[in-house]
Amino acid sequence: MSGPSMLPTLDTSGELVLESILPHRLFPNKLGRGELITLTSPLDPSRIICKRVLGFPGDVICVDPTGLTAHSTEHVIVPKGHIWVVGDNAAWSRDSREYGPVSMALVRGRIAARIYPLSRFTVFSKDATYIE
Secondary structure, three states, rough: OOOOHOOOOOOOOOOOOEEEEEHHOOOOOOOEOOOOEEEEEOOOOOOOOEEEEOOOOOOOOEEEOOOOOOOOEEEEEEOOOEEEEEEEHHHOOOOHHHHEEEEEEHHHEEEEEEHHHHHHHHHHHHEEOOOO
8 A cells, every 4th residue: 555545544555554354254243333444446456545534324424524525514414335435645545535435345354553664662442442
């Protein structure tokens, strides 16, 4: 993964992360709001991207609270089988604000930790809100 969309959480390059795939395969409906996930890009299926989960099926989401890509009064309801994902760096992220709700079938796994560089080693928190 590379690019500025997940700054400041993840750097633009030069970092290694630990991707946890098995728990997602066993329990695909146990995504947590706020979790970092990996998924196949809805814009380019040859790319794997990292985003943060913001919304679940049935949630009413403000498309773009920043007003950069849509009026801050525009809202959508996340459909069944989909999630709403965002980059941490809204100004430089292509995310659900651009391509809308994402099919849960595109999710590969979760980012469990940053393992390199060692000086920035981080285990990403499990303090997330989970759907049932």
